[in-house]
Amino acid sequence: MKQTTDKGFFMDEPLIFERSSVGKKGVEPCPSDVPNHDAASTIPKAFLRDAGDVLNGFPEVSELDVVRHYTRLSQWNFGVDTGFYPLGSCTMKYNPKVNEDAARLSGFTGLHPYQSEATCQGALELMHDLEAYLCEISGMDAVTLQPSAGAHGELCGLFMIAAYFKDKGAPRHKIIIPDTAHGTNPASSALAGFKVVPIKSGANGLLSPEAVKAVMDTDTAALMLTNPNTIGLFERDIKEIARIVHTKGGLIYCDGANMNAVMGLARLSDMGVDCVQFNLHKTFSTPHGGGGPGSGPVGVVKKLEPFLPVPRIRKKGKRFTLVNEIDRPKSIGRMKAFYGNFSIMVRAYAYIRRLGAEGLRHAATTAILNANYIREALKADYQLAYDTPCMHEAVFSDKFQSGFGVSTMDIAKRLIDYGFHPPTVYFPLVVHGAIMIEPTETESLETLDAFISAMRSIAAEAKTEPELLKNAPSNTRVSRVDETKAAREPVLRWRP
Amino acid sequence: MPYVSLSDKDVERILKTIGLDSTEALLGTLPDDLRIKDKLDLPDGLAEQELMALMQGMAAKNFPVGRGGLLSFLGAGAYNHYIPSTVAHLAGRSEFYTAYTPYQPEISQGTLQAIFEYQTLVCQMTSMDVANASLYDGASATAEAVLMARRVTGRGRVVLSGALHPEYRRTIKTYLNAASEDIAEALFCTEAGTTLVEAAQAAMGDEPACLVIQHPNFFGCLEDVSALAEAVHRKKGLLIVVVTEPVSLGLLKPPGEAGCDIVVGDNQSFGNALNFGGPYLGFMATKTEFVRQMPGRLIGQTVDRNGSRAFCLTFSTREQHIRRERATSNICTNHGLCALQAAIHLTSLGLSGLKALSEVNLSKAHYLRQRLLETKVCHAAFSAPLFNEFTVRLDKDADAVLKRLLKKGILAGLDLSRFYPALTNHLLIAATELNSKDDIDRFAEELSRA
Numbered sequence: 001m002k003q004t005t006d007k008g009f010f011m012d013e014p015l016i017f018e019r020s021s022v023g024k025k026g027v028e029p030c031p032s033d034v035p036n037h038d039a040a041s042t043i044p045k046a047f048l049r050d051a052g053d054v055l056n057g058f059p060e061v062s063e064l065d066v067v068r069h070y071t072r073l074s075q076w077n078f079g080v081d082t083g084f085y086p087l088g089s090c091t092m093k094y095n096p097k098v099n100e101d102a103a104r105l106s107g108f109t110g111l112h113p114y115q116s117e118a119t120c121q122g123a124l125e126l127m128h129d130l131e132a133y134l135c136e137i138s139g140m141d142a143v144t145l146q147p148s149a150g151a152h153g154e155l156c157g158l159f160m161i162a163a164y165f166k167d168k169g170a171p172r173h174k175i176i177i178p179d180t181a182h183g184t185n186p187a188s189s190a191l192a193g194f195k196v197v198p199i200k201s202g203a204n205g206l207l208s209p210e211a212v213k214a215v216m217d218t219d220t221a222a223l224m225l226t227n228p229n230t231i232g233l234f235e236r237d238i239k240e241i242a243r244i245v246h247t248k249g250g251l252i253y254c255d256g257a258n259m260n261a262v263m264g265l266a267r268l269s270d271m272g273v274d275c276v277q278f279n280l281h282k283t284f285s286t287p288h289g290g291g292g293p294g295s296g297p298v299g300v301v302k303k304l305e306p307f308l309p310v311p312r313i314r315k316k317g318k319r320f321t322l323v324n325e326i327d328r329p330k331s332i333g334r335m336k337a338f339y340g341n342f343s344i345m346v347r348a349y350a351y352i353r354r355l356g357a358e359g360l361r362h363a364a365t366t367a368i369l370n371a372n373y374i375r376e377a378l379k380a381d382y383q384l385a386y387d388t389p390c391m392h393e394a395v396f397s398d399k400f401q402s403g404f405g406v407s408t409m410d411i412a413k414r415l416i417d418y419g420f421h422p423p424t425v426y427f428p429l430v431v432h433g434a435i436m437i438e439p440t441e442t443e444s445l446e447t448l449d450a451f452i453s454a455m456r457s458i459a460a461e462a463k464t465e466p467e468l469l470k471n472a473p474s475n476t477r478v479s480r481v482d483e484t485k486a487a488r489e490p491v492l493r494w495r496p
Numbered sequence: 497m498p499y500v501s502l503s504d505k506d507v508e509r510i511l512k513t514i515g516l517d518s519t520e521a522l523l524g525t526l527p528d529d530l531r532i533k534d535k536l537d538l539p540d541g542l543a544e545q546e547l548m549a550l551m552q553g554m555a556a557k558n559f560p561v562g563r564g565g566l567l568s569f570l571g572a573g574a575y576n577h578y579i580p581s582t583v584a585h586l587a588g589r590s591e592f593y594t595a596y597t598p599y600q601p602e603i604s605q606g607t608l609q610a611i612f613e614y615q616t617l618v619c620q621m622t623s624m625d626v627a628n629a630s631l632y633d634g635a636s637a638t639a640e641a642v643l644m645a646r647r648v649t650g651r652g653r654v655v656l657s658g659a660l661h662p663e664y665r666r667t668i669k670t671y672l673n674a675a676s677e678d679i680a681e682a683l684f685c686t687e688a689g690t691t692l693v694e695a696a697q698a699a700m701g702d703e704p705a706c707l708v709i710q711h712p713n714f715f716g717c718l719e720d721v722s723a724l725a726e727a728v729h730r731k732k733g734l735l736i737v738v739v740t741e742p743v744s745l746g747l748l749k750p751p752g753e754a755g756c757d758i759v760v761g762d763n764q765s766f767g768n769a770l771n772f773g774g775p776y777l778g779f780m781a782t783k784t785e786f787v788r789q790m791p792g793r794l795i796g797q798t799v800d801r802n803g804s805r806a807f808c809l810t811f812s813t814r815e816q817h818i819r820r821e822r823a824t825s826n827i828c829t830n831h832g833l834c835a836l837q838a839a840i841h842l843t844s845l846g847l848s849g850l851k852a853l854s855e856v857n858l859s860k861a862h863y864l865r866q867r868l869l870e871t872k873v874c875h876a877a878f879s880a881p882l883f884n885e886f887t888v889r890l891d892k893d894a895d896a897v898l899k900r901l902l903k904k905g906i907l908a909g910l911d912l913s914r915f916y917p918a919l920t921n922h923l924l925i926a927a928t929e930l931n932s933k934d935d936i937d938r939f940a941e942e943l944s945r946a
Contacts, residue, residue, distance in 0.1 A: 100588075337573055
């Protein structure tokens with residue numbers, strides 16, 4: 001295998017293990033100020049590491065080695081701060097810096113989850129108020145902040161739905177899921193013990209009441225949908241669909257991944273939704289962290305409230321307190337230890353307080369505006385999956401390009417050469433070679449125009465110079481990565 | 497409005513392009529009867545300066561652990577360690593934290609290489625073959641490990657040690673409730689404080705999927721991992737070892753060398769602040785033969801078109817976006833940034849630093865225990881050896897003692913009766929390198945007066 005070499009400031013960086021040399025020290029811990037305890041004096045030898053054990057190649061590097069290493073790696077990454085990141089369904093909006101400063105206040109970071117309630121009133125108040133804000137935004141009656149991510153929230157919601165029917169003495173076993181759904185929806189349903197009943201969306205990209213009616217029965221616990229859906233369209237018949245499901249005693253679960261398009265404009269409760277998860281790392285501007293941590297609070301209507309995970313936060317007079325399982329006998333229990341991803345909640349709370357009702361509504365409206373601009377500007381060059389006004393994201397297919405022997409992946413990789421992060425590709429599955437573009441509200445018109453111009457150039461190149469697309473990206477540190485080899489000849493760790 | 501980059505003129509131009517005369521017309525795609533007619537009942541928006549003042553005010557209502565704040569001896573799955581300055585500065589580079597899951601490897605090599613290295617560090621510490629990119633926290637990771645053991649063995653019976661963190665046990669039960677409630681608990685020895693091998697054997701029945709133990713366990717006691725591994729292996733089940741304090745791995749025999757099949761736990765101790773319980777860092781490591789049943793993202797090494805080394809997400813056919821309802825897990829967003837922070841902390845420590853940190857924590861805990869026992873106000877609850885944490889029995893009412901010490905600014909430990917009604921007046925107490933000798937002496941002195 002060839003190692004890459006430095007090209008000016010395009011610097012190479014080995015693995016940290018390859019930088020290691022015996023005896024180098026980085027940030028040593030503080031020397032102990034208490035008598036040294038000889039482990040072998042109280043712990044059986046068989047429980048201890050062998051003397052001279054070197055942890056199979058654990059790194060030995062200097063502090064500057066560490067700093068240069070991770071600085072270099074950061075330079076090989078593309079984030080929202082680097083440039084436009086129109087990754088559909090992921091809502092890659094700007095992550096406000098003030099939220100980072102707020103989350104790093106020692107009054108928040110220094111709290112132990114088991115310290116007494118009297119000593120963490122500010123944290124409990126923040127969580128209590130964030131729950132109330134999310135209730136107001138969604139119209140739900142109660143919210144838990146415990147789940148760690150969107151999929152974790154889905155699972156939590158589905159556990160509650162299962163518990164609800166079990167509690168009624170009539171357990172149900174099926175969840176209806178449209179073919180446009182995120183993969184997490186069927187995966188969460190299966191994990192919660194349900195059988196998945198897939199249902200096709202109509203020719204207009206929307207779910208039809210008739211299609212729901214045809215499969216809805218009294219063994220169906222819920223219909224799980226996303227609204228706006230993953231094609232970026234608002235499910236116009238949601239109320240009628242909810243009525244059909246409710247008539248048979250079922251519930252409506254809404255995947256809240258696309259809440260950015262409706263916050264302040266429409267409430268899920270008015271649509272007939274019974275349970276929804278919020279993705280604080282999408283809608284409420286908390287950073288995506290290179291793959292998390294996010295936070296996936298779940299909102300429910302009254303009849304699901306007894307099943308929420310414990311502990312719950314209660315306000316008694318001016319004091320905030322945690323209510324545990326002993327007083328919540330119907331609770332599903334716990335999704336994790338402690339209370340949830342608190343520092344992510346701090347950021348989301350700060351975002352809501354900075355924007356207020358007006359700002360949230362303005363953000364949603366602008367997100368829709370930007371998406372429709374892209375939709376309109378590109379529809380001559382790329383085939384729209386559905387030619388109707390969209391909400392927060394626009395979905396195209398590869399139909400105009402596939403005839404020239406280029407794929408959606410080629411288009412995506414060529415965008416990198418133009419300095420943009422590619423959109424979400426090949427999802428939703430119902431659109432051939434899907435290109436899902438979500439610009440978000442935080443981008444400028446200049447950025448949108450530059451992106452549109454790049455997409456148009458690529459459409460032209462596809463006809464005249466398809467090799468440019470197939471060989472892309474050409475301006476990155478590594479060229480197109482062989483993912484097949486990674487799976488066929490797995491190397492999942494470094495070895496000495 | 498904050499965070500929006502369009503001027504009024506820009507909005508006009510966009511509306512003109514899409515052929516509408518107002519933003520109101522744009523919202524016509526929403527059915528009229530679903531529109532919010534008035535505005536949300538939320539506090540008015542704030543200027544950045546006002547917001548920061550508000551947040552500082554909220555933070556000031558708390559009494560955090562640390563210099564000038566509370567003196568803490570709380571552990572129980574959340575440990576207060578010193579975090580080197582490298583962590584905040586490097587993980588705080590926004591190229592890392594404003595990116596998402598590295599779906600496009602050509603512009604995500606930074607995240608990919610860093611997490612590949614993190615996977616390696618976890619393997620090295622645990623002596624396992626393969627580790628995933630991260631899970632949410634130790635409790636949910638343990639629940640995932642139990643589900644994985646069921647897939648690997650094709651069996652249902654799950655045995656949990658009674659000395660496994662109670663909130664972890666509760667999480668597992670929540671996760672398994674939907675599938676099958678075939679769960680039993682193995683009692684711990686009330687004298688040693690460790691899982692009773694005979695009790696575990698009895699609880700397993702003939703066909704256990706797995707036995708789950710914590711090491712060091714919830715009471716701070718070291719388990720005989722090899723003996724428990726042998727017991728479950730005799731019945732062809734898997735041993736899952738939970739590590740909530742991975743600093744111990746600098747000193748203790750790694751689970752992989754003691755017969756463990758899946759190691760899970762929480763790497764919060766490395767690079768992740770207490771943060772009132774989250775985000776923390778669930779980890780999972782296992783043997784090569786089980787990798788296809790493993791949940792979570794995996795980063796693999798490969799090459800690019802020019803034959804240069806490159807990294808990418810791999811084994812995605814296990815995952816929800818490909819396999820949907822047949823996926824090994826529903827996880828998508830994980831705790832990547834927490835893993836990056838842990839990796840920076842671990843590489844900053846290096847081999848000698850990790851071992852030294854482990855030894856300092858051991859020494860601090862033993863000194864603390866000795867000083868507390870000398871007060872005669874409390875007694876050792878269990879006889880098993882310990883690493884960083886231990887349980888004591890008080891002669892007095894635990895709640896009253898905790899309250900009196902809190903008045904002196906000391907978080908004296910966790911009242912175990914909260915989880916174990918039989919363990920009245922028992923405190924679980926931990927020490928880390930952040931507890932100085934003076935702090936420990938002060939705690940002992942205040943306890944003797946309490």
